[in-house]
Amino acid sequence: MPLTAAFVDELRGIVGADALILTTEGRMTYECDMHTFYKGAPDAVVLPARAEQVQAVVQLCRRERVPIVPRGSGTGLIGGAMAAQGGVMVSMTRMAAVLDVDLPNRCATVQPGLINLWLTHAVAERGWFFAPDPSSQMVSSIGGNVSTNAGGPHCLKYGITTNHVLGLQLVTGAGDLVWLGGKVAERPGYDLTGAAVGSEGTFGLVTAITVRLTHTPEAVKTALAAFRSMVDASEAVSAIIAAGMIPAALEMLDEAIIKAINAGTGAGYPEGAGAVLLVELDGPRGEVETQAERVAAICRERGAISVSVARDDAERALLWKGRKEAAGAVGRLTSAYLLQDAVVPRSKLPQIMRELVAIGERHRLLIANVFHAGDGNLHPLICYDDRSADELARAKQANEELLHACIALGGSVTGEHGIGADKCQSLPLQFAEADLNFMYRLRGAFDPDRLMNPGKLLPTHPACGEGFKPERPVLPAGTWV
């Protein structure tokens, strides 16, 4: 739906000519996030500098029934920050300031466009950090992290984004500018902050965020254990948790990834290993040292072919080097891949690993794995040749089967990437009609016209957006009237 000249004039009046992108080349830069399957260029992009401008844009779009799509750094993996139905994209890159740092009260208030790692940089010298650490943290924005409720390797111990958000300033889909929550953790009323984190822009646009900061731990220790098989490594994961430890991170890499990494910059992971387990412990020194010894012993008991514990920061960096380069190393394995983000209960890891191998064999596809083993969050990379339509079809089929297998084991569709356009049709795997109906209505309370990031997070209903019809209990009619 092309925008009218009058509409564009009003938009320009709100944000200024230098904050409005209308050219085809300019708009095309915003046509997708990191999931390039899903493309949709907005009709206009605005780059507001203040919450009031954001509010005016929402009010204008609402008046004219124009869809609004929020965008942070565009590093999402779910087709969330793209304009499936056109409309106005609101890019938060010019709202990237740290507004307030309040260490005695362990919090900071930032604008949504601030890059995740920059907040940690702003407080690191004083001994603090922002705990959510998605792999994209060097480039992804905190607003984007809030939108998808992002996780990361260290959320096993520290929790995901929502556990670190105290308050939000939000322009709702109704065009109201409201503060939900705030610095004071204890407050009466519904936990609207909790409901809004992870809503992927469908409630409105976040214009400021108050986050909890965490004190840097006294000690950090990283160990790397190599195993013959993924099943052995998965059993070691269960044994570590069963021994009463919750490491800061518990990451696993499979043989295909190990080979690809070693072939590249050479993190020097043991040749011939079927799986590598990266375990990071942090906290008080005595705890970290005791637990590192125990982790090493458990890995050896479970058949590890080698265990090494980093003695200093340089060695620690080397152990992490491969993990951090994993995504890039995949380029040596395949021209294209589908990335899955499903979750299984941690105890089901050995089982899902066996199923995953079977699915790969059945569809004659390489499935490489690098994932957050500690919380059962899989990231299988289903490799295919992007010149072959047949391979793509098989990859999609394998992806679907894998998702179903995870749900059958009591898992979840997505652990940390979110739903976006990519997985909204998968929600019914996990939720009944009544559950989806509740979510539809919840969204409507914030965004009555359903103009905020349409086509994301919630599945479209066969009855064309009418919503799902839940079943009420069957009441034996006539017994009481």
Place this chain on the structure above:
Amino acid sequence: MGVSVTTRALGEALRARLGPDGATDDPAARAAAAVDGGQPSWVARPRSVEDAARVLALAHDEGLAVLPRGSGSALALGAPPERADIVLDLGRLDTVLEYSPDDLTVTVQAGVTGGALAATLAARRQTLPVDPPGWSRRTLGGIAATAASGPLRLRYGAVRDLLLGVRFIQADGVTTWGGAKVVKSVTGYDVPKLLVGSLGTLGVIVEMTLRLHPLPEAAATVLLLMPSAQAAQDTVGRIVDSTLQPNRLEWLDAGALAACGLPSSPAALAISIGSVEAAVRAQQAVIVATGTAAGARAEIVGPAFWRTYDRALAETGTTVLRVGTLTSRLAATLDAIRAALGTEASFAITAGAPLGVLRVAIDGGEPVRLRQAIERLRGFVGEDEGSVVIERAPLALRTSVDPWGSVPTGALELMRTLKREFDPARTLNPGRFVGGI
């Protein structure tokens, strides 16, 4: 909405569904279930989620008000209900449905008490670290619905951070699930967080999947008897800005020390550590040194301290206020509380110090004077968007002052919109929540 069903017919319907002992209009039972003097016509005690759903569907269709109830320990939280037709007692939904120690998760029915779950988990040295005063006798559904928290919130977060999935019954009787059964999931909206602390006004929680933690293998508690409130404030600041990882850090004023039968002091800090032996010893030494440098007398106390503390908090105070403030303003807030209450009543103040959550337990006091004190205190903490909620109080006080205090207009409007959306007939706990919700 008019009541189109006779009391007798309603009773027949409830009994037909729930069995003869599942619903009662016995005068003694009704009187015992009264909320703020309002006696329900019926007390329903379903044995299954399906039966609980049918009670709600019936009540909804007939325009009746339903007051959900767990152990009954938090019934004096909130405003008196506008109407009270059926008390829905969830105490019989008391089954631990699925415990997966290897996944550190458990799924329970809402009527399971904190103590019963703790007993189940102890065998595997695991814990649900949720410990509001009197937690062992409270139901987990009630703790979630009231967002109650205790000292361990410092290290493990509150119920909102530990609730992974929730099954609840909407006002019209539709059983609904939100969240997941795994420790990490961002599938769909975070419905569990919306339910936590909603006092049953959006839906009745009947089942919860919770994240567990391993019990620390070693623990110690240090009591620092501080020479002044300012010294306590400074010590809290030093501990917060350090690599120490206490799992509790509670502030006790002189009244709270007396309630716990402890030596008198202007202020005290009770700090516990849970970890491996070596780390516990090392951190304990640092805490003692930090305290004594600020002029404190340090005592190492056993785990029994926390049982005493829990009991003292649960039992003290005819009126209890929950105050949210900033950690950096704890000493100032304590001063403000003392100034507001004056010599009107005896009181004991405790605080989860790094969280800025204070609990004021007041014994006695004229409702008129207490109302003035609460209004003064709201003015003080309101400067930093703090809050004062009446956690329990005699009815006379709760009818003369809003037990919740004010909620910012924009947020309150959204809350009202949610209530209208999910409970337009005002079936659930009508009038008890913020802003008349």
